[in-house]
């Protein structure tokens with residue numbers, strides 16, 4: 001058997017240190033140059049791992065789902081996520097029906113009806129938190145908007161007290177999710193475990209209450225994602241259990257929270273840095289705003305007109321992708337690019353082997369929304385949401401949230417960065433180290 005080229009690094013430690021110190025982007029680039037642009041081996045988190053690279057590597061992994069590979073999450077992350085049941089059932093053994101259900105309730109046709117509500121909430125959020133000539137921190141505010149919106153769309157929660165009862169413990173979870181797994185009083189991990197239990201208890205209370213309301217009212221249409229989950233039945237006519245539904249909601253909250261907040265923050269960062277991009281987005285958004293009455297809310301037709309803005313948002317997703325990639329586990333020996341990948345090895349696909357590769361994106365560091373015009377990037381080179389059967393089911397939700405938020409911000413303000421050379425750091429997703437403070441300049445100044 002010829003294993004992929006590469007090294008398993010230090011005994012026990014593997015290449016964990018190199019990965020952490022260099023960051024995923026440089027770690028992958030260096031090894032693609034040194035070993036192979038197609039696939040290399042390493043050892044991360046105590047696991048033998050093959051990193052698949054390039055468009056071909058992405059294509060191969062995305063199309064081998066369930067035939068050669070299955071989902072896998074590192075033990076540390078499973079524990080840190082605090083939701084073993086969610087990880088086991090929702091990400092691994094979930095039936096095809098339930099997976100397609102998640103895709104169904106998050107597809108464009110299903111989400112269209114929520115666009116006016118997204119817009120109304122964005123307006124209210126800006127009105128309450130974003131004042132002209134003030135400096136605001138974009139990342140914490142976009143997190144607040146993302147969480148409030150998810151509570152509303154997933155579960156119709158509007159009472160700020162009720163949202164707070166979920167948001168406070170959820171923040172403990174996200175703050176401790178990637179901390180050292182030391183379960184002692186006072187550690188972030190310990191607080192995260194307590195927060196996780198509070199989130200779970202609160203969700204179970206909400207779901208049980210809604211089940212009761214639905215039975216009494218005979219509702220059949222499903223007014224939000226929670227109702228839809230309560231009403232769907234599988235091939236045997238069985239409803240989802242409260243536990244399965246809470247797993248799904250927690251899964252969606254975890255998968256959407258930092259990623260979408262990071263996406264909103266990054267695109268606003270580029271708009272603050274690049275006046276020519278800002279001007280083009282502003283022109284497009286004002287044409288839409290002027291075609292409507294001041295009180296009219298955004299609709300699907302308006303979103304469809306936001307072509308340049310979405311190209312700018314996609315360029316931001318290319319340069320600062322909120323998710324880095326994803327793991328799998330091999331379920332059988334197989335051969336790729338002449339190398340054997342043994343059964344039980346883990347694999348990783350990542351945004352980093354293609355997003356800044358000059359072969360696919362000329363002058364790759366340049367912010368250029370026109371790359372997405374016409375037929376756009378070559379297949380499997382632009383993969384911020386993954387691909388194949390496990391492709392992110394929330395990508396349309398994210399697109400709508402980002403565009404609606406961009407519309408509302410540029411309509412009211414120009415943005416000026418308060419810290420011109422603010423560094424980007426990695427939490428779960430890339431974020432500016434001080435939360436991107438920007439000065440809000442009203443138009444006409």
Ligand code: HEM
Nearest residue numbers: 252255256259260263322323326385386390392394397398
């Ligand atoms: C800009 C924002 C987002 C980005 C960049 C993103 C990216 C990703 C990526 C790369 C994956 C992994 C795909 C794989 O395993 O190969 C994923 C999975 C997932 N995402 Fe997203 N996501 C975003 C927003 C959302 C939102 C808003 C939701 C829900 C409303 C969501 C729900 C999920 C779920 C449930 C999964 C697991 C799917 C599965 O394993 O089958 N994501 N996402």
